[in-house]
Amino acid sequence: MKVRSPLSFCILFLAGLIFVVGCVNPATYIKTTTEIESNTKVTASSVRLGFSAWPGWFPWQVAQEQGIFQANKVPVDLKWFDGYLESISTLTAGQIDANSQTLGDTVSSLSGGADQVIVLVNDNSTGNDKVIVREGINSIADLKGKKVAAEEGTVDHFLLLLGLKKAGLQRQDIKFIPLETGKSAAAFVAGQVDATAVFAPFTTQALKRQGSKELFSSKDFPGAISDHLVFTRKFVQEHPDRVQALVDSWFVTLDYMKANLNKAYEIMAKRAGVPVSEYKDYADGTKIFTVEENLKAFQVGNDLGSLQFAAQEMNKFLTEVGLAKSQSDISKLFDDRFVKAYAEKIKTSSPISP
Structure with missing residues (x-):
């Protein structure tokens, strides 16, 4: 694990x-x-x-x-x-x-x-754990069919699934890309995936992608x-x-x-x-x-x-x-x-x- x-x-x-x-x-x-x-x-x-x-x-x-x-x-x-x-x-x-x-x-x-x-x-x-998305994704429902990267088994993966569940989506509704946290943020910045779930300080790195934004964070799931x-x-x-x-x-x-x-x-x-x-x-x-x-x-x-x-x-x-x-x-x-x-x-x- x-x-x-x-x-x-x-x-x-x-x-x-x-x-x-x-x-x-x-x-x-x-x-x-x-x-x-x-x-x-x-x-x-x-x-x-x-x-x-x-x-x-x-x-x-x-x-x-x-x-x-x-x-x-x-x-x-x-x-x-x-x-x-x-x-x-x-x-x-x-x-x-x-x-x-x-x-x-x-x-x-x-x-x-x-x-x-x-x-x-x-x-x-x-708030130090976030799901960050590219331009054009404005709701959790918009993640359907999109490539989403996160480190499998981590709390950020867990946070991602909580968000999907809240929006009525299943794990199978997204194209999950399992990547180590640093590589996940890098892949997002490079435009290889549509969203990423990462923790600070990798959140700062991910948000360097032009047009990117926070979709939701650990603040939304106390x-x-x-x-x-x-x-x-x-x-x-x-x-x-x-x-x-x-x-x-x-x-x-x-x-x-x-x-x-x-x-x-x-x-x-x-x-x-x-x-x-x-x-x-x-x-x-x-x-x-x-x-x-x-x-x-x-x-x-x-x-x-x-x-x-x-x-x-x-x-x-x-x-x-x-x-x-x-x-x-x-x-x-x-x-x-x-x-x-x-x-x-x-x-x-x-x-x-x-």
Whole structure:
């Protein structure tokens, strides 16, 4: 199975969420933030946490540099992956304890035999994933019979199918061209296809074609592309206290960012390797989830705003496109007790109004 795109060739951070996993060997070389940029002491009790190029995950770097992990008494071995695919395979292999990754990738990992648990919603893509079309295509219905390129099995492929379904079209109604994300954007710019489904920064590349425009994006399908803190079930069972401390650290970091936004942007842009101004432009396409939004997402619902419902849709998608032989058991995938515990903690610690 493929990911959105191996980001090793493009550190332009914000790639969008990706659908993934596959038969890929675990990373053999990993740059770790602790080795390169921090004096944090890594011990046997450290949580090995992976993250990669996506704006919803850069707050982990803020937590590291501002001593928030230490303040919450959780030693963290924060590992930066140049390639998102490496982070997925490394978690699957048990070489790290937790990773920030998409819902689709996690469901896909389950189908491959992994035993993982989602404990937190980092963010949702709210526009960084787009379906871009040539001049003359003005509605989703206009895609019928047209050549549409996307990387098969990715979240952008999933987004494309959601759009078709909304317009009453079937997969067979378009001429689907499976191409790696970068090649998909290039083929569109070259006029070889009529439309493409890609994520930032390839959206910028695709829109260079004269007369091209965005037809729809992840903003039109709230919850379709969500990102999470995912642990191995073994670690959650053996060290629930450390899982709680890491979840607490995430929300404390978000509070820090609200109060120190400019400093936070500097840290995150540096990690991304781009100017602060550019980082701000891309960050608008990602919505970081609050405690309240986390609690709501974990509830059972009948739309993509519910993680349970979204996971079921991902399950269907993976089997329909042939990337999984059967649907995964998602009955134990979500564990909201840590978010609930933090919500209760801040509730009881808040001063009582007179």
